[in-house]
Amino acid sequence: xxxxxxxxxxxxxxxxxxxxxxxxxxxxxxxxxxxxxxxxxxxxxxxxxxxxxxxxxxxxxxxxxxxxxxxxxxxxxxxxxxxxxxxxxxxxxxxxxxxxxxxxxxxxxxxxxxxxxxxxxxxxxxxxxxxxxxxxxxxxxxxxxxxxxxxxxxxxxxxxxxxxxxxxxxxxxxxxxxxxxxxxxxxxxxxxxxxxxxxxxxxxxxxxxxxxxxxxxxxxxxxxxxxxxxxxxxxxxxxxxxxxxxxxxxxxxxxxxxxxxxxxxxxxxxxxxxxxxxxxxxxxxxxxxxxxxxxxxxxxxxxxxxxxxxxxxxxxxxxxxxxxxxxxxxxxxxx
Amino acid sequence: xxxxxxxxxxxxxxxxxxxxxxxxxxxxxxxxxxxxxxxxxxxxxxxxxxxxxxxxxxxxxxxxxxxxxxxxxxxxxxxxxxxxxxxxxxxxxxxxxxxxxxxxxxxxxxxxxxxxxxxxxxxxxxxxxxxxxxxxxxxxxxxxxxxxxxxxxxxxxxxxxxxxxxxxxxxxxxxxxxxxxxxxxxxxxxxxxxxxxxxxxxxxxxxxxxxxxxxxxxxxxxxxxxxxxxxxxxxxxxxxxxxxxxxxxxxxxxxxxxxxxxxxxxxxxxxxxxxxxxx
Amino acid sequence: xxxxxxxxxxxxxxxxxxxxxxxxxxxxxxxxxxxxxxxxxxxxxxxxxxxxxxxxxxxxxxxxxxxxxxxxxxxxxxxxxxxxxxxxxxxxxxxxxxxxxxxxxxxxxxxxxxxxxxxxxxxxxxxxxxxxxxxxxxxxxxxxxxxxxxxxxxxxxxxxxxxxxxxxxxxxxxxxxxxxxxxxxxxxxxxxxxxxxxxxxxxxxxxxxxxxxxxxxxxxxxxxxxxxxxxxxxxxxxxxxxxxxxxxxxxxxxxxxxxxxxxxxxxxxxxxxxxxxxxxxxxxxxxxxxxxxxxxxxx
Numbered sequence: 001x002x003x004x005x006x007x008x009x010x011x012x013x014x015x016x017x018x019x020x021x022x023x024x025x026x027x028x029x030x031x032x033x034x035x036x037x038x039x040x041x042x043x044x045x046x047x048x049x050x051x052x053x054x055x056x057x058x059x060x061x062x063x064x065x066x067x068x069x070x071x072x073x074x075x076x077x078x079x080x081x082x083x084x085x086x087x088x089x090x091x092x093x094x095x096x097x098x099x100x101x102x103x104x105x106x107x108x109x110x111x112x113x114x115x116x117x118x119x120x121x122x123x124x125x126x127x128x129x130x131x132x133x134x135x136x137x138x139x140x141x142x143x144x145x146x147x148x149x150x151x152x153x154x155x156x157x158x159x160x161x162x163x164x165x166x167x168x169x170x171x172x173x174x175x176x177x178x179x180x181x182x183x184x185x186x187x188x189x190x191x192x193x194x195x196x197x198x199x200x201x202x203x204x205x206x207x208x209x210x211x212x213x214x215x216x217x218x219x220x221x222x223x224x225x226x227x228x229x230x231x232x233x234x235x236x237x238x239x240x241x242x243x244x245x246x247x248x249x250x251x252x253x254x255x256x257x258x259x260x261x262x263x264x265x266x267x268x269x270x271x272x273x274x275x276x277x278x279x280x281x282x283x284x285x286x287x288x289x290x291x292x293x294x295x296x297x298x299x300x301x302x303x304x305x306x307x308x309x310x311x312x313x314x315x316x317x318x319x320x321x322x323x324x325x326x327x328x329x330x331x332x333x334x335x
Numbered sequence: 336x337x338x339x340x341x342x343x344x345x346x347x348x349x350x351x352x353x354x355x356x357x358x359x360x361x362x363x364x365x366x367x368x369x370x371x372x373x374x375x376x377x378x379x380x381x382x383x384x385x386x387x388x389x390x391x392x393x394x395x396x397x398x399x400x401x402x403x404x405x406x407x408x409x410x411x412x413x414x415x416x417x418x419x420x421x422x423x424x425x426x427x428x429x430x431x432x433x434x435x436x437x438x439x440x441x442x443x444x445x446x447x448x449x450x451x452x453x454x455x456x457x458x459x460x461x462x463x464x465x466x467x468x469x470x471x472x473x474x475x476x477x478x479x480x481x482x483x484x485x486x487x488x489x490x491x492x493x494x495x496x497x498x499x500x501x502x503x504x505x506x507x508x509x510x511x512x513x514x515x516x517x518x519x520x521x522x523x524x525x526x527x528x529x530x531x532x533x534x535x536x537x538x539x540x541x542x543x544x545x546x547x548x549x550x551x552x553x554x555x556x557x558x559x560x561x562x563x564x565x566x567x568x569x570x571x572x573x574x575x576x577x578x579x580x581x582x583x584x585x586x587x588x589x590x591x592x593x594x595x596x597x598x599x600x601x602x603x604x605x606x607x608x609x610x611x612x613x614x
Numbered sequence: 615x616x617x618x619x620x621x622x623x624x625x626x627x628x629x630x631x632x633x634x635x636x637x638x639x640x641x642x643x644x645x646x647x648x649x650x651x652x653x654x655x656x657x658x659x660x661x662x663x664x665x666x667x668x669x670x671x672x673x674x675x676x677x678x679x680x681x682x683x684x685x686x687x688x689x690x691x692x693x694x695x696x697x698x699x700x701x702x703x704x705x706x707x708x709x710x711x712x713x714x715x716x717x718x719x720x721x722x723x724x725x726x727x728x729x730x731x732x733x734x735x736x737x738x739x740x741x742x743x744x745x746x747x748x749x750x751x752x753x754x755x756x757x758x759x760x761x762x763x764x765x766x767x768x769x770x771x772x773x774x775x776x777x778x779x780x781x782x783x784x785x786x787x788x789x790x791x792x793x794x795x796x797x798x799x800x801x802x803x804x805x806x807x808x809x810x811x812x813x814x815x816x817x818x819x820x821x822x823x824x825x826x827x828x829x830x831x832x833x834x835x836x837x838x839x840x841x842x843x844x845x846x847x848x849x850x851x852x853x854x855x856x857x858x859x860x861x862x863x864x865x866x867x868x869x870x871x872x873x874x875x876x877x878x879x880x881x882x883x884x885x886x887x888x889x890x891x892x893x894x895x896x897x898x899x900x901x902x903x904x905x906x907x908x909x910x911x912x913x
Contacts, residue, residue, distance in 0.1 A: 028855065033871055063854040064868065068579045070854075076753035078771045078853040097581060098754065149562055151576045191479045192562040194572070197871040201454075205875075206461045206478075225873040324580060332564035333395075351720050351804055352814035358717035361729070364710045368782055369736055372747040375757070379750055418656040425653040429646060435897050437654070439890050440661050446839035447668070448863030449741070449846060451882040454870065455664040458671075465663060490660050498836065502795050502829045522641060537794045544737055544790060551740030554845045571740040578746070587750075590743040597738035602731040609727050612797065 026058045027261055030080035032067040032154065032244070033197055034218050038281035039084070045277065046268045050261065058261060066195050067154035074098065079252045081262045086154035088112070088245040089314035100251040114243035115269035116283035119304055120162040122234040123203065123212040123219045130210045135166040135236050138211065139184035146209035147189055148199040150321075150328055155196035159213040160328065161317060162240035165310040169238065183331045204231075215242065217282035220298065235300035240307065244283075373594065380587040391588040396564055397573060401589075404570040405596065407481060408549035411488035416542045419496025420534070426497070427504045442494050449491065449554030456487055457559045479561030484569065487555045492545030499541035500534055507533050536612045543604040550597055665886060672879035683869075683880035691857045692865035692881075698773065699848075699861060700841040703780040707837055711788025712830075716818070719796035720804065730793065736785040744782050745850020748775060771853030776861060779847040784837045791833030792826055799825055831896055843885055 031039060043060040050058050063070065063078070067086035074080045075098035085091055088106060091113075095103050106113045124132050130143055138145050148156040160182065167181035168174070190208060193199040196218060203212040204226050211234075214222070219233050246266055253259040268274050272290040279291035288296055311317035321327045380388060391397060425431075426438055444452065460467045461478040470477055477483045507530055515525040553571040561567040570593055577586035641649070673680055683689065714733060718726060736744070751758045752769040762769060769775045803825060807817040823830075845863040852859045860868065862885060869878035 036868075036872055061855050061858060063856065064871075065854045072578065072581075073771065073853055076749050076755070076770060077759070077768075093581065152572075152579055190561070194557050194562065194575070195871075198558065201870075206457065207463045208461065208479075222873065322580075324577075324582065324585070329396075329564070351801060351808070351817075353716060353818070354721045357713040358721075358723070361710065361714040361717050365714075365729075365732060368778075368785055369732065372751060372782065373735070373739070375747050375750040376743065378757075418652065421649055422653040422657060425650050429650060431650050433654075437657055437662075439894060439897065440657065440665060442836055442839050443661060443665055443886055443890075445836055446843045446885050446888060447665075447882065448843050448866055448885065450863065450867050450870070451668065451879070451885075452664065455667045455671075458667055459663055465667070466659065486660075490664065493660055494836065498791065498832055499794055502791075502832070503798055506795070506798055533798075536797070540790070540794050544734065544786075547734060547738035550738050551743065553740055553742050571742045574740065574742050574746075583750075586746070590740070590746065593743075594735070594739065598731060598735060601734050601738065602727065605727045605731050605734070 027060045027081050027258060027265060028079060029060060029062045029082050029084060029265070030070050030074055030078060031062055031064050031084040032070060032086040033064055033195065034215065034221065035084060035244075035281075036062070036064050037221075038277065038283065041277050041281070042269065042274065045273050046265055049268065049273070050264060053264075054261075056261075060265070066152070068152070074100065074249065079255070080249050081253050081256060081258060082246065082248055082266055084244065084246040086244050087157065087314065088114075088243065089157075089318055090154065091245050091247050092314060094247075094249070098251075100249050101247055102250065105247045106245065108248070109246065109266060110270060111286040112243060113245045113247055115246060115266075115274065115286055116244065116278035117286060118216045118242045118244065118283055119239045119302055120159050120213055120242060121216045121219050121239065121300070121302075122236065123214050123222070124210065124232050124234050126230050126232055128232055128234060132211050132234055133236075135163060135238075136170075138163070139181060139188065141188075143188055143211065144190055144209040145185060145188045145211055145213065146191070146193075146199050146203040147213040148196050149192040149194055152194040153196050153199075155215055155218070156199075156213075157317075157322060158215070158240060158242045160321065161307065161311065162213075162242075164321070165240055165305055166236070166238055168310060169305070179327060179330075182327075186331050216284070216299070220282040233300075235302050238303040238305065241304040243307070376587045376590050376594065379583055380591040383584045383588055387584070388588045388591075391585050392592050396568070397570075397589060399565045400568050400570040400573045401592065401596070403481060403484070403568070404550055404593070407484045407569075408488055408546050408552075411485050411492055411549045412542050412546035414485070414489050415492050415496045415545045416538060419493065419541060419545075420500050420538055423497050423500040423504055427501060441497050444491050444493050449552065450558070452490055453487060453555035453558030456490060456555065457483075460486055460559065478559050479567070481560075481567050483559035483561070484556050484567065487559050488549035488552055491552055491555055492549050495545040495548065496538065496541030499537045499544070503534055503537040504530075532611075536608045539604055539608040539611070543601055543608075546604075547597055547601055550593065668879050668883050668886060671875060672883045674879075675876050679876050680880045683874075683877035684884070686877070688857045688860070689865060689877075689881060692860050692862045693884075695773065695776065695860070696842050696862040699777050699780045700838055702777050703784050703841045704834060704838050706781055707784055707788050708834060710785070711790075711792055711833060711837075714789040715792035715796050715826075716822075718793055719799075720801050733786050733789050736782055737790075739782075741783065741844070741846025742850065744847035745779055747782075748778055748851050770851055771855070771859060773859070775851040776848050776859065779851050780841050780844055783844045783847050784841045787837035787840060788830070788833035791829050791836065795826055795829045796822075828900075831899070835896060839888075842888065 029039060029043075039062050043062070047058050047060065050056065063073075063080075065073075067090050071083070071085060071090035071093050074083060074094050083091055083094065091101075091105060092103075095101050095105055109115070122132055124130070130137070132138065132143065137143065147159045150156040150160045163185055164178050164182050167178040171177035191202055193202055196215065200212065200214065200218065200222055203209050204222065212219075223231055223233065246269065248259070248262050248266060253262045269278070270287065275285040275287050275290040276292055276295075278285045279288075279295035282298070284299055285291045307314065307317065311320075319326070383391065422441075426434065447455075457478050458464050460470070460483060462468060462471045462476070464478070467478055475482075477486060511529055512525050515529050516522075520528070551571060553569070553575075556569055557572060560569060560572075562572060570589060574586045574589050577583075577589065718730060749770065750756055752762060752775065753759060767774070769778065803821050804817050807821045808814075812820070843863060844861075845867070848861055849864055849867075852861065852864055854860060854864060854868070856868075862881060866878050866881050869881065
């Protein structure tokens with residue numbers, strides 16, 4: 001037995017000593033799913049820019065996953081220097097529950113800390129056989145709508161809020177009508193995937209549904225990746241302004257001593273290079289004048305409303321709609 | 336334990352060495368890797384108090400999810416028990432072309448990441464998939480229904496029954512079967528009275544393991560389930576949803592309930608198994 | 615599969631060395647055919663077709679694209695991490711499995727079924743929860759983290775956390791594979807060896823080990839397969855940092871989420887192949903040592 005114990009200890013010690021130190025990056029960006037291609041370009045450009053300015057070589061690492069899950073990982077100790085997530089609510093949670101950055105983080109960078117924005121559009125099958133043009137077409141009988149579960153997907157919350165906001169405006173602020181509209185919409189949903197990419201796969205690969213509610217950048221990207229001959233994008237007349245937010249994680253940069261670099265990284269997103277790259281990757285740049293006009297031409301004209309105009313704040317929207325027993329849960333309560 | 340057992344117990348302990356160190360190490364390792372970590376779940380859930388836990392568990396949605404997870408897992412384990420023993424029997428007793436190939440595939444559900452399994456199964460069983468399209472003609476919808484959950488759970492639990500029954504079946508002495516035959520037993524009587532009792536404990540173990548594994552499965556199930564509250568929402572998904580809401584006590588309350596239920600079921604099965612072996 | 619050859623089994627019987635051409639202990643051809651048919655149909659529906667679809671997807675764009683998927687440095691890093699996790703988890707659980715099986719099957723003691731059930735428990739723990747328990751312990755707000763972070767180092771979102779989750783998930787495999795067999799075998803062989811003057815260790819290595827070696831091998835293979843394929847629990851504790859804390863299954867998910875379907879399924883097929891290579895090895899050993907196997911089976 002003594003032999004076994006010491007053998008185990010040896011293995012453990014070897015494992016720990018060999019792999020714990022790891023090769024930590026100079027900067028860790030914790031982001032959500034569909035930004036990989038975008039930040040790959042940003043990282044490259046920023047590293048060159050940073051070396052030119054400071055003379056330091058830098059290595060940036062990224063982590064991608066569902067936005068809420070990523071936020072929880074940061075709260076639980078994933079040492080992100082910057083977070084670039086799908087919704088401000090997730091960064092609010094990091095501020096509130098992890099106390100890793102001040103609550104007023106959103107005021108620290110221009111445009112509510114959203115260097116790029118997006119919106120929710122419809123992806124339909126080629127030729128739009130069901131003639132889907134507006135939000136109201138989605139609740140018609142016989143139309144099958146694919147959207148992920150707002151309880152588990154940040155993107156799906158934007159979908160839900162866009163639909164609710166549209167209905168609220170159309171009915172001049174009648175919450176009961178908005179609820180009836182969203183309920184009717186979700187009655188047309190045949191499957192609730194847990195993430196935005198899962199929903200895209202269901203629509204594209206499984207051939208399920210007539211229309212996919214998707215981020216505009218996701219819709220444009222998936223058309224490029226999966227076949228322009230198979231799908232069309234339909235832009236509704238009105239939709240929500242989706243603001244993916246970015247923030248510096250104060251406690252972690254203090255620990256790593258790389259605040260200057262992290263700040264430079266986030267500011268880089270607002271530079272002409274950053275804005276051009278955002279537009280190239282189908283995000284709507286917050287300073288369109290800096291981006292390539294050819295890229296901008298790809299974005300359809302949509303009347304966009306802001307979340308705070310309709311719902312007050314993310315915290316309120318979360319509490320009313322997505323909390324346990326909230327409006328969304330009520331849709332699925334047994335009749 | 337009865338007094339009758341005692342002499343035998345004392346004797347075996349005296350003759351075979353290594354009881355104290357092996358049991359000691361077993362308990363130590365079990366405590367370190369499994370019990371202490373799991374205790375954390377109960378500790379966190381206990382923050383809610385009994386009434387709070389009752390409220391979480393008693394909600395219609397949690398009950399429906401638990402019923403679904405345990406019900407579908409039981410069906411899947413049963414399917415595996417029946418077909419798994421046939422597969423084990425065929426592997427041990429017969430020769431047929433492709434046997435080695437199939438034998439090599441059996442453990443695949445363990446190696447394939449559950450997400451890949453989920454995606455592959457959904458692709459097959461959805462209405463435009465190889466199998467799903469055939470079943471759709473028969474009016475049967477598998478993907479995005481509770482039936483799909485059973486399919487995924489059957490897949491991930493498949494190796495258990497085969498791999499627990501197979502070695503024991505190999506051990507069954509064919510002499511005994513011959514003896515039974517010479518004594519006038521018909522073949523089915525031999526199978527039922529000689530082979531089945533020998534294999535039964537292993538089969539029960541396999542069933543229990545397949546069941547246990549299926550109850551908690553998440554990765555492969557969410558792709559094929561449809562995930563509708565009250566209909567096709569499994570309990571582990573509810574845990575994820577509660578975590579997304581930062582409701583850690585609620586999430587651990589559901590987790591702890593699943594743990595206790597699984598533990599009681601497994602214990603019952605294991606006791607039953609020990610009892611049949613003694614008989 | 616050509617089922618039609620099975621019913622003519624008398625012709626094939628000589629291929630099975632142990633089988634005696636004795637009709638009273640064999641089933642009628644029709645029953646055999648039905649059983650083989652049922653087994654193959656079940657395996658095809660639940661095993662072969664899903665596997666096939668993985669390879670079909672992986673090879674959709676030809677062999678070039680298939681092999682290109684493995685050149686990616688992030689894939690290589692993921693392979694490395696996965697192998698490290700398995701290399702630590704499997705030996706640990708092997709030692710545990712042997713020791714637990716010995717204590718449980720060779721001795722009688724109170725609460726044995728209770729202990730077995732506790733060993734089974736990790737199977738029934740949802741991978742989601744398996745990850746969560748380590749977050750509760752080692753997370754920034756976890757109860758062990760203040761001390762552990764100071765004195766030992768980071769656990770979550772780095773290799774130790776991934777190894778821990780893997781050990782937890784694969785914990786019961788080897789023990790569970792050995793226990794039913796060793797129960798069936800009893801203690802007579804060991805008693806005999808001891809009475810002939812063998813030491814405890816000799817008895818274990820020369821009598822017990824040869825008796826259980828096949829079950830042990832199965833157990834190791836299953837444990838290894840599961841260690842490499844684990845997704846849910848590892849996903850919670852990994853942090854998903856590219857090229858640093860992504861195991862193969864996590865890397866596959868990322869590839870899939872990036873619409874790199876071919877690469878995703880190619881890497882997945884690698885895991886499937888890995889399982890099959892180890893099994894081919896097992897089949898080879900069985901064939902190579904068939905005589906010995908027959909001998910131990912017959913005692």
